[in-house]
Amino acid sequence: MSGTLDERSWSVLHATVTGYIRMAVPVGSRAVNRLFGLSYSPATIRNVMADLEEEGYLTHPHTSAGRVPTAKGFRYFVDNSAFSKQTDFPDSSPLASFLDVVLDEASPLDLLEVLSSIMNLVARMTNYTAIVMEPGTRSEERLLSFEIIPVGEKHLLAILVTDTGAVYKRTVLLPEGFRSKEIMYLGDLLNTSSRNSPLSEIREKLVGEMEFLGEAYRETFQHLFFHHRTPEMKLFRTSRFAEMPEFSDASVLHAIMEVFEEKAALLEIFEDLVAQGGVSVQIGSENPIPGLQPCTLVSIPLVNGDVWLGSVGLVGPVRMQYDQVIPIMHYLSGRLNLWIEKTLPPNSHSLI
Amino acid sequence: MSGTLDERSWSVLHATVTGYIRMAVPVGSRAVNRLFGLSYSPATIRNVMADLEEEGYLTHPHTSAGRVPTAKGFRYFVDNSAFSKQTDFPDSSPLASFLDVVLDEASPLDLLEVLSSIMNLVARMTNYTAIVMEPGTRSEERLLSFEIIPVGEKHLLAILVTDTGAVYKRTVLLPEGFRSKEIMYLGDLLNTSSRNSPLSEIREKLVGEMEFLGEAYRETFQHLFFHHRTPEMKLFRTSRFAEMPEFSDASVLHAIMEVFEEKAALLEIFEDLVAQGGVSVQIGSENPIPGLQPCTLVSIPLVNGDVWLGSVGLVGPVRMQYDQVIPIMHYLSGRLNLWIEKTLPPNSHSLI
DNA sequence: TTTAGCACTCTGTGTTATTGAGTGCTAACA
DNA sequence: TGTTAGCACTCAATAACACAGAGTGCTAAA
Numbered sequence: 001m002s003g004t005l006d007e008r009s010w011s012v013l014h015a016t017v018t019g020y021i022r023m024a025v026p027v028g029s030r031a032v033n034r035l036f037g038l039s040y041s042p043a044t045i046r047n048v049m050a051d052l053e054e055e056g057y058l059t060h061p062h063t064s065a066g067r068v069p070t071a072k073g074f075r076y077f078v079d080n081s082a083f084s085k086q087t088d089f090p091d092s093s094p095l096a097s098f099l100d101v102v103l104d105e106a107s108p109l110d111l112l113e114v115l116s117s118i119m120n121l122v123a124r125m126t127n128y129t130a131i132v133m134e135p136g137t138r139s140e141e142r143l144l145s146f147e148i149i150p151v152g153e154k155h156l157l158a159i160l161v162t163d164t165g166a167v168y169k170r171t172v173l174l175p176e177g178f179r180s181k182e183i184m185y186l187g188d189l190l191n192t193s194s195r196n197s198p199l200s201e202i203r204e205k206l207v208g209e210m211e212f213l214g215e216a217y218r219e220t221f222q223h224l225f226f227h228h229r230t231p232e233m234k235l236f237r238t239s240r241f242a243e244m245p246e247f248s249d250a251s252v253l254h255a256i257m258e259v260f261e262e263k264a265a266l267l268e269i270f271e272d273l274v275a276q277g278g279v280s281v282q283i284g285s286e287n288p289i290p291g292l293q294p295c296t297l298v299s300i301p302l303v304n305g306d307v308w309l310g311s312v313g314l315v316g317p318v319r320m321q322y323d324q325v326i327p328i329m330h331y332l333s334g335r336l337n338l339w340i341e342k343t344l345p346p347n348s349h350s351l352i
Numbered sequence: 353m354s355g356t357l358d359e360r361s362w363s364v365l366h367a368t369v370t371g372y373i374r375m376a377v378p379v380g381s382r383a384v385n386r387l388f389g390l391s392y393s394p395a396t397i398r399n400v401m402a403d404l405e406e407e408g409y410l411t412h413p414h415t416s417a418g419r420v421p422t423a424k425g426f427r428y429f430v431d432n433s434a435f436s437k438q439t440d441f442p443d444s445s446p447l448a449s450f451l452d453v454v455l456d457e458a459s460p461l462d463l464l465e466v467l468s469s470i471m472n473l474v475a476r477m478t479n480y481t482a483i484v485m486e487p488g489t490r491s492e493e494r495l496l497s498f499e500i501i502p503v504g505e506k507h508l509l510a511i512l513v514t515d516t517g518a519v520y521k522r523t524v525l526l527p528e529g530f531r532s533k534e535i536m537y538l539g540d541l542l543n544t545s546s547r548n549s550p551l552s553e554i555r556e557k558l559v560g561e562m563e564f565l566g567e568a569y570r571e572t573f574q575h576l577f578f579h580h581r582t583p584e585m586k587l588f589r590t591s592r593f594a595e596m597p598e599f600s601d602a603s604v605l606h607a608i609m610e611v612f613e614e615k616a617a618l619l620e621i622f623e624d625l626v627a628q629g630g631v632s633v634q635i636g637s638e639n640p641i642p643g644l645q646p647c648t649l650v651s652i653p654l655v656n657g658d659v660w661l662g663s664v665g666l667v668g669p670v671r672m673q674y675d676q677v678i679p680i681m682h683y684l685s686g687r688l689n690l691w692i693e694k695t696l697p698p699n700s701h702s703l704i
Numbered sequence: 705t706t707t708a709g710c711a712c713t714c715t716g717t718g719t720t721a722t723t724g725a726g727t728g729c730t731a732a733c734a
Numbered sequence: 735t736g737t738t739a740g741c742a743c744t745c746a747a748t749a750a751c752a753c754a755g756a757g758t759g760c761t762a763a764a
Contacts, residue, residue, distance in 0.1 A: 708763075708764085709760100709761085710760090710761090712758080712759085714755105714756095714757090714758100715754105716753100716755090717753085719750100719753100720749100720752100721748100722748080724745105724746095724747090724748105725745095725747100726743105727744075728741105728743085729743100731738100731740085732737105732738085733736105734736090
């Protein structure tokens with residue numbers, strides 16, 4: 001990135017950003033001088049601020065207003081603050097003890113629920129909106145169990161379990177003249193012959209074998225067996241946005257709410273950040289979704305080697321309390337990924 | 353309720369309410385006269401409006417403003433408009449053909465998904481927020497299948513299926529020194545001996561029998577078997593609220609968003625309305641949740657005899673397009689409940 | 705190099721005047 | 735007697751204006 005700031009510029013930038021985060025209004029030279037006890041006078045600070053503005057770290061809503069950090073200013077602040085390197089986290093934190101309990105007794109096969117309960121807490125601690133995302137279909141998902149259960153006279157309920165802990169269910173009406181036995185036989189066959197085979201392989205095999213079945217059988221069976229797994233997303237405390245001054249404009253707020261109702265775009269962001277690993281901070285327009293550009297997204301991927309299992313994130317205003325959020329997310333990244341690494345075999349989605 | 357309005361008063365009330373729904377601003381006597389071609393002059397309309405105000409159907413934000421309907425005014429409007437009695441619905445509607453397709457191939461065991469896809473469409477058609485609610489634990493839920501699947505060396509995955517189509521899963525770490533065989537044996541036993549027994553009965557039996565098991569076994573098994581089912585709620589298009597003029601006040605909007613993040617209160621409302629049956633319209637303060645009082649909730653319970661399977665609702669501003677929403681919900685109530693009645697045995701949650 | 709001082713700029717607020725929509729009342733009318 | 739035209743009155747919303755205050759940029763002094 002661009003050059004490094006000297007000591008004095010950095011302390012002014014730091015104070016300006018911190019002040020803006022706290023007050024949510026443009027910060028003037030006097031405020032920086034007083035609030036942060038800088039040993040420079042307001043006049044000096046004004047000079048420094050003018051320089052910082054020229055270099056693009058600050059802006060000016062209008063002549064007689066204080067300074068507001070730009071995305072570049074926030075970026076420099078985040079990259080150079082101590083909290084971004086901080087690796088320790090107080091064991092006494094409620095989060096730490098919560099994780100102790102949850103991670104001890106839970107399994108990565110129940111990842112969505114585990115992450116949900118954790119991020120629910122994190123959302124409450126930080127007062128920002130939390131996101132939990134789990135990807136859809138996984139490449140080498142393998143069949144653990146396929147059970148067809150007759151329900152009543154005319155219905156079949158299929159339960160498909162894969163080694164990632166995913167459970168699919170579907171109910172179908174048995175077509176007129178069909179015996180449930182026949183379909184159940186197919187199910188049993190599959191269950192014993194293909195246990196532990198990748199779903200993709202079973203799919204191909206089935207398509208081949210099913211040529212010999214009647215159309216109606218084939219359709220019913222396919223309906224029971226072929227599921228596509230959609231990504232799962234959960235949100236916590238989206239209502240917080242309605243309280244923040246930067247979202248008092250209804251159209252801005254509306255745009256954000258719409259982003260939250262459409263998981264595809266968020267999924268893409270999380271996918272893109274997997275390779276990066278660790279804590280990603282996307283400030284303002286650094287993220288590609290237009291509606292989300294007045295926001296900052298702090299997120300971490302959960303991986304087992306090079307297999308992506310899911311991601312969690314926090315969304316708040318650009319004026320986010322980075323010094324609180326980033327250490328929390330760092331800590332979460334460490335604990336969760338360690339837990340996954342310890343529990344799952346290397347590079348696997350599953351416990352096998 | 354209070355008395356019946358004479359012909360003229362009713363036409364003025366009708367025009368005022370309709371006008372207010374359309375314009376979202378107080379409606380004056382001239383507007384009523386012009387927009388609705390009433391044969392009375394503005395002066396006469398003013399007299400009638402004054403009477404309606406005295407009787408509590410209209411209010412007055414301030415002297416020189418037009419009239420705004422009160423909750424009582426909306427209530428009278430809803431109760432006496434033709435659309436509330438209308439029973440037919442165009443077969444050509446996208447909703448009708450959508451239901452034709454969905455209800456034909458789906459089963460009430462997948463109720464949550466069925467209702468979700470329908471209400472997603474309804475939310476888009478009406479531009480209001482849709483809610484799908486499914487109650488939690490059901491009294492006489494019976495066991496269909498309980499399977500314990502070993503995953504890897506040290507984990508067990510339990511899948512419990514009940515006759516309502518509910519599927520529970522949980523993964524546990526096998527305690528040190530345990531053999532998965534032993535626990536699986538318990539599972540098998542349960543599966544063959546207790547299939548079709550109510551969960552409550554199995555629970556009691558197990559608690560009795562498990563006295564003889566060691567503490568650790570008991571705990572592990574209980575962890576696998578005892579789930580409590582929490583109510584499920586899904587929301588569609590909550591972002592719409594951010595666009596409506598009556599919710600431009602951030603604190604009002606925030607209160608509503610918070611209601612949507614807490615399913616307990618909504619669940620209670622839906623539960624209370626089950627007995628009433630059919631289409632319930634709760635206008636403004638008629639619903640008991642404070643944050644939701646600037647809204648109207650139009651909802652229908654889905655029942656099989658006296659068994660409640662779930663509810664769906666639409667939430668919008670009090671100034672809702674009742675003439676569009678109520679017929680839709682009437683139609684939905686009819687189609688869905690008929691579908692349930694045809695598919696499920698009488699007074700049952702399930703297909704058995 | 706830093707800082708005090710000062711003129712200047714611009715938003716936000718409070719004041720006032722004005723406009724216009726809408727009412728309530730009264731008197732005329734059918 | 736019910737309906738309507740006319741008119742004075744009320745009050746929110748808007749615009750115009752002055753003014754205070756916060757904050758800047760520049761200059762000159764320390």
